[in-house]
Amino acid sequence: MHEWERVQGQQFIADIELSVDTEVAAHSDELDDTVNYSDLAKKVHSIIAGNTFNLLESVAQRVAVGVLDDERILAVKITLHKPAADCGVGASDVSVAIERDRSWYADYVNVLGSESAEPSSPEDEAEGNEAGEEPDSAMPVVVSAPNPSFASFAELLKGDTETDHAQTDDETVVGEAEAEQPHHIFTDKYVLALGANIGATQHNLRWAVGQLESHPLIELLEVSPLVKTPAALAPGQAPQPDYSNAIVILTTELSVEALFEFTQNLEVKAGRRLGEHWQPRPLDIDIIAIGNQRWQNDRLTIPHPRAHERIFVLGPWAMTDQEASFPDGQLVADMADALPTRDDIVSFDTDWLAEGFPAAPLVVAEEDPVPTFTQAADVVTETVKSVPRRRSIRERLQEKDPVVAQMERELKDGNEDAKSVLNTADLPAQSPAVRTSTSMRRVVVRPTTTGTIPILPPEDFDSIISDEAEKGK
Ligand SMILES: Nc1ncnc2c1ncn2[C@@H]1O[C@H](COP(=O)(O)OP(=O)(O)OP(=O)(O)O)[C@@H](O)[C@H]1O
Numbered sequence: 001m002h003e004w005e006r007v008q009g010q011q012f013i014a015d016i017e018l019s020v021d022t023e024v025a026a027h028s029d030e031l032d033d034t035v036n037y038s039d040l041a042k043k044v045h046s047i048i049a050g051n052t053f054n055l056l057e058s059v060a061q062r063v064a065v066g067v068l069d070d071e072r073i074l075a076v077k078i079t080l081h082k083p084a085a086d087c088g089v090g091a092s093d094v095s096v097a098i099e100r101d102r103s104w105y106a107d108y109v110n111v112l113g114s115e116s117a118e119p120s121s122p123e124d125e126a127e128g129n130e131a132g133e134e135p136d137s138a139m140p141v142v143v144s145a146p147n148p149s150f151a152s153f154a155e156l157l158k159g160d161t162e163t164d165h166a167q168t169d170d171e172t173v174v175g176e177a178e179a180e181q182p183h184h185i186f187t188d189k190y191v192l193a194l195g196a197n198i199g200a201t202q203h204n205l206r207w208a209v210g211q212l213e214s215h216p217l218i219e220l221l222e223v224s225p226l227v228k229t230p231a232a233l234a235p236g237q238a239p240q241p242d243y244s245n246a247i248v249i250l251t252t253e254l255s256v257e258a259l260f261e262f263t264q265n266l267e268v269k270a271g272r273r274l275g276e277h278w279q280p281r282p283l284d285i286d287i288i289a290i291g292n293q294r295w296q297n298d299r300l301t302i303p304h305p306r307a308h309e310r311i312f313v314l315g316p317w318a319m320t321d322q323e324a325s326f327p328d329g330q331l332v333a334d335m336a337d338a339l340p341t342r343d344d345i346v347s348f349d350t351d352w353l354a355e356g357f358p359a360a361p362l363v364v365a366e367e368d369p370v371p372t373f374t375q376a377a378d379v380v381t382e383t384v385k386s387v388p389r390r391r392s393i394r395e396r397l398q399e400k401d402p403v404v405a406q407m408e409r410e411l412k413d414g415n416e417d418a419k420s421v422l423n424t425a426d427l428p429a430q431s432p433a434v435r436t437s438t439s440m441r442r443v444v445v446r447p448t449t450t451g452t453i454p455i456l457p458p459e460d461f462d463s464i465i466s467d468e469a470e471k472g473k
């Protein structure tokens with residue numbers, strides 16, 4: 001494909017042959033029981049017109065994925081014509097024909113799903129430890145606390161940016177290594193929000209980022225710091241442990257539906273149970289935004305309908321991409337700063353991927369009850385109108401988190417549920433670490449480092465806060 005063709009556009013003609021079971025529709029005579037060719041034509045049109053491709057083969061394959069997103073379609077043959085192809089001897093029709101079926105689609109969507117190790121239980125992990133090594137019973141997450149005097153989310157990590165990206169001898173910049181590889185041609189940035197508030201939260205979030213990172217059709221661009229916030233609850237919902245959340249920004253050749261299916265599978269593999277809305281969860285992945293696209297179907301609404309009021313989405317997103325905006329032009333950083341829950345980020349960790357990507361999630365066994373807490377967590381309701389009680393970050397850090405305190409007490413009393421909630425049994429790292437980044441740059445990979453992070457007594461936060469403030473200058 002020539003450069004001018006990509007810039008000026010060109011005409012394509014797609015012949016699409018579907019393999020569909022027509023038996024049901026033949027009996028019912030209902031349009032809903034078969035594939036509506038008008039809907040399909042619109043979809044194929046939006047795939048071809050809405051993306052930039054280098055090769056006819058890429059266009060054809062992307063159309064095949066879009067067609068097979070409808071699981072009633074068993075197989076598809078696509079012949080894609082370019083009637084005005086410039087072959088150097090005058091325009092002539094050039095075409096590519098491909099055939100794809102459901103089993104190809106399943107592999108395509110879950111390329112790694114079939115290869116990755118089976119989820120392991122916390123018990124397996126404990127057994128798998130190196131000789132004599134005790135699982136770390138310390139609270140592993142809080143390594144850095146927000147600077148209480150930060151001016152805005154966009155400014156928050158500015159001081160960190162250079163250090164984060166200074167390349168040392170043993171780091172490889174993925175962007176440079178990739179320079180020789182073909183570039184992904186899909187330009188829209190996909191913004192995903194990851195969250196977890198039960199089980200091995202940090203472990204499972206790192207695993208999920210690793211799964212996205214190693215999917216051959218996904219190019220990971222950015223991962224935000226891991227932020228901790230009180231659970232936003234529906235009115236009347238029982239208290240829950242605090243959430244850990246992060247934003248991942250990527251581009252992909254998967255269709256939105258295929259990406260969604262992949263992320264839903266990750267949630268299931270991490271042990272997500274179906275049930276109550278907004279129940280505590282070991283892994284949640286939402287698609288927050290896709291470039292400036294705005295649309296809705298029966299499974300997805302883009303942008304995510306509740307993203308604009310969630311500090312655990314806007315905060316880490318703004319820290320990662322200071323220029324990010326919603327399709328209406330509003331800056332994510334401004335929206336984060338305007339939220340009444342702005343100060344609810346009790347801590348954030350910019351180095352949370354340093355230990356690399358675990359090979360498998362840690363799953364709390366199906367029969368285990370979801371842990372219950374006898375002491376209330378901070379409860380905020382997720383509507384901007386009801387402003388939650390606000391405490392300063394400093395206050396929050398000085399008081400011990402009530403849920404953590406409660407769980408530590410329960411741990412002392414030998415309560416195993418509390419142990420799993422305290423995220424105590426992270427696997428050793430399996431692959432190079434991706435550092436979180438704080439501006440729109442390529443992900444930096446460096447060799448794995450291991451080590452445990454001790455619980456910090458509250459008084460140590462003061463020195464962290466002043467160090468952070470120093471760094472921010
Ligand atoms: N942008 C989106 N990203 C992810 N899921 C979405 C999106 N838009 C709509 N959904 C739908 O939401 C469903 C998830 O519902 P569920 O009750 O589990 O939501 P949740 O993740 O618990 O809460 P929330 O969507 O408020 O974060 C998905 O099955 C999906 O169909």
Ligand SMILES: Nc1nc2c(c(=O)[nH]1)N=C(CO)CN2
Nearest residue numbers: 195229230231232243278312
């Ligand atoms: N802090 C926080 N609260 C939540 C979250 C979340 O990710 N973080 N997700 C929810 C349902 O998706 C409900 N409440």
